[in-house]
Amino acid sequence: MVVVVMGVSGAGKTTIGKKLAAQLGWEFRDADDLHSEANKAKMKSGIALTDADRAPWLASIHALIANSLARNLNVVLACSALKQSYRDEIIVDPAQVKIVYLKGSPELIASRIAHRTNHFMNKDLLGSQFDTLEEPRDALVVDIAPPPETIVANLRKQLAL
C-alpha cells in the first residue's frame, strides 16, 4: 500500500508522513526529492511551477509508486498533489493508493512556513499553491490544527493500520 499525504507547502506532509511511516515500519519518501534542480531553483526564487515543469516530476512519482506496489512495499509518500489531474496520474491503483489530505487555513499554514528555514519553497508561493489547490474527492480529510501525534493516531485508526 502507498499512503499519499498531500496538501500545500507547510501543511505538515513531511512531519506527519515521517511519523506515520516510522510507527508502521514503512518506507517514507518525499516527492520534493524527485523535483529537478531546475524546478527547485524556480521555487526557491518564488517562481511558480507550470504544468510542463511538473510533468517529469509526476512521471517520477508515478514510477516510484508503481515500483513500490510491484515490489509489495508499503510506503508513505509526502506529495503536494494539488490538482486532481496530478492525483489521477499518481493513483496507480485506487485499491492500493490512499490519499490523505492535510487541510488547514492559509493563515495557520503561513504562520508555520514563517518559522521554517530549511526548505527550498519560497513562502511567497503559498498563495499560488492555494490558487492551484483542487481539494480532493474520496480522500481522508485531516484538520492540521491538532498535534502531530494526535493526527497520526487518528490516521492509523481511520486507515486501520
Add this chain to the structure above:
Amino acid sequence: MRTNAIAALLATLALLGLNIMSAHGADTVMLKGNHPPDAAKLAAVSDADPNQRLSMEISFAVRDPAELDQLLADQQNPSSPNFHKWLATGEYNQRFGPSQANIDAVSEWLRSEGFTVHPPSNGMLKFSGTVAQAEHAFSTRIARFGDGTTYANLDDPSIPARFDSVLAAVSGLDNMMRAVPASR
C-alpha cells in the same frame, strides 16, 4: 435549546477556570489537542446516546523523542549511514514504544472504567465501551451534530496525571475525521 445552554454554561465555567466535568478531581491532566477543532464551529443538536458503543484507541508517547527525531532526519540525509534505512515492523515499538509496565497500567485503568481492552497491536491499545463510560473516564462530553450521525467530544479528554508523559492521543471519541468529499 437545552444542549446549547449547557454548552454555554460549560464554556463560561471554563473561562472561570472551573471544570465541573472532571470526575476525577485534581489528579487529572488534559490530553491537549484531542478534540476535533471543527466541533467548536458546529452547533450540537443533542447529547450522544449514552449507550452508543465506541471503538477507541490509545496512542502512547514516544519513549525518546530526540532520538526518534534524529533518526527520521538521518533517514532523509544522503550523507548519513541511516539514509533510507527504514525501521522494521515492530522495531519502532522496541525502540520508541511504551514499556510493558505502562501498557499494563493503562490497561488496568481502562478496565477499571468498565472498558473492554484488547491486546496491544503495533504500539496501539484498542478498547471499547459506551459513550457514558467514555464521558466518565475522560471527563468530557460527547455531542451529536448535523443529521445526528456525526459525534465528537467537545473538549480535550482528561486522563490520570500519572499518565501525563505516557499517553499521546486518544482516538475514537469522535467520527469527524472521515473519508468524505472535501468542500471549498
